[in-house]
Amino acid sequence: MDIGTIEWLERFIQQTSIPVIFVSHDETFISNTANAIIHIELTNRKQTPKYTFTREPYESYLFHRENNLQKQEQIAKKQVSDYKKQVNKWHDVWNKAEHQNVSRSDPRLQKKIKSLKNQKKRMDKATEDFLEIPGVEEASEFHFDSTIHVHRHKKILELSLETLEIANKQLSQNIKLSITGEEKVAIIGENRIGKSTLLKIIMDQIKEHSSLKIGYMPQNYEDLLDPTLSPIRFLVTTGEKEAMTKAFTHLGSMKFTSDEMQQTIRHLSGGQKAKLLLVKMIMDGCEVLILDEPTRNFSPLTTPVLCQALAQYGGAIISVSHDRRYLKEVASTIYELTSEGLTKK
Missing domain, CATH: 3.40.50.300 (P-loop containing nucleotide triphosphate hydrolases)
Structure with missing residues (x-):
């Protein structure tokens, strides 16, 4: 569609009282018309389909999407970091228990080892609820040669x-x-x-x-x-x-x-x-x-x-x-x- 037709369609969608569902790549058109967004994308090198539905204008969706992705990534990275610290501390305690100068059959040592094993299971179980670093469709990159230059008087x-x-x-x-x-x-x-x-x-x-x-x-x-x-x-x-x-x-x-x-x-x-x-x-x-x-x-x-x-x-x-x-x-x-x-x- 030419620009005149696009602008006519924008006015129609803005003024009509009936629901309109449309597919578009035109950001300006989407911004001027949509009050709800269905975003369909392929993530993980196009292996995983994903969709998002939200009832808000396009610019608002982009803003909230970026914020949510950043927050989710921060939380996911912190969960992994905290888990690694816990595991390192656990290994320190485990190694000390393993090298205590007492008999392996000592009831106190057996109780401590059992407690440590249960603690490790709980820690590993908790990772099942960790947030994943969000997967999103990646934008293409266009790298024109920076040495290309046409003289301004050419x-x-x-x-x-x-x-x-x-x-x-x-x-x-x-x-x-x-x-x-x-x-x-x-x-x-x-x-x-x-x-x-x-x-x-x-x-x-x-x-x-x-x-x-x-x-x-x-x-x-x-x-x-x-x-x-x-x-x-x-x-x-x-x-x-x-x-x-x-x-x-x-x-x-x-x-x-x-x-x-x-x-x-x-x-x-x-x-x-x-x-x-x-x-x-x-x-x-x-x-x-x-x-x-x-x-x-x-x-x-x-x-x-x-x-x-x-x-x-x-x-x-x-x-x-x-x-x-x-x-x-x-x-x-x-x-x-x-x-x-x-x-x-």
């Missing part, structure tokens, strides 16, 4: 397009776009106005007139991904050990399991496919990123991490997005595409 794009067409149908006209240096440009607009088509034209123009390395995330990931390959084989075609190690490391930072790294791409989720394309850009050292709705398949846990990484990225970014958080945190310049052309917002 001309990335100078586009002048009389008409924007698809299948002989004119969508827009008189499009002019100039991008310099590490500018981070986002294009918004109504659906079917031609944003993805314009993005492909921009990519072709940069490829034709620039030697910069370009990374591209299309709206349809399968345009670039061979579904019969594994993620590792997509990233490394030569089989070189160093490249393989780097690919495994980057995929691991994106929270791919070993099985997911080796299975065919057709079995990956939309979010995993998007991460795979980003890993490719990172490994290739791309200096220009062309991204068509980069956050649309990422969870609210991963989107903030990606936005931070892209905001700090030293190259140029040209993107289409309906994600208001992305537009606020990443985009340095926003253009709206209409039937009349591009307008800076």
Whole structure:
């Protein structure tokens, strides 16, 4: 949905008197509409399913979730620490009893040893009620090369397009776009106005007139991904050990399991496919990123991490997005595409 439609739906949900249940990755949308949260996640390297249900707004849920996780972790660590201290003291007493200069058959020693054994059983039994260090779904990590830097006077794009067409149908006209240096440009607009088509034209123009390395995330990931390959084989075609190690490391930072790294791409989720394309850009050292709705398949846990990484990225970014958080945190310049052309917002 484009931003206008998203905002209409927000108003509808806010004003309606009937219950609404929805799934969304859009943090701004969730914050503006939800008054109860069902959070479903996979913990312990995606082995353990977990859900949380709470009747409170999203921002309040995040605040309480973080506080509760910190408290639970503190209590769990203290319980383990106290237990270890008790066990150490118990061992000291046990060793003294074992080495007392009295006969093993002495009733007083036997009584003391029996008491110590019962004490150890009680201590071990108590550990069954210990809180566990909370397991949560881990956010992906995006590590763009910090040495990538496009000079601020470097001309990335100078586009002048009389008409924007698809299948002989004119969508827009008189499009002019100039991008310099590490500018981070986002294009918004109504659906079917031609944003993805314009993005492909921009990519072709940069490829034709620039030697910069370009990374591209299309709206349809399968345009670039061979579904019969594994993620590792997509990233490394030569089989070189160093490249393989780097690919495994980057995929691991994106929270791919070993099985997911080796299975065919057709079995990956939309979010995993998007991460795979980003890993490719990172490994290739791309200096220009062309991204068509980069956050649309990422969870609210991963989107903030990606936005931070892209905001700090030293190259140029040209993107289409309906994600208001992305537009606020990443985009340095926003253009709206209409039937009349591009307008800076």
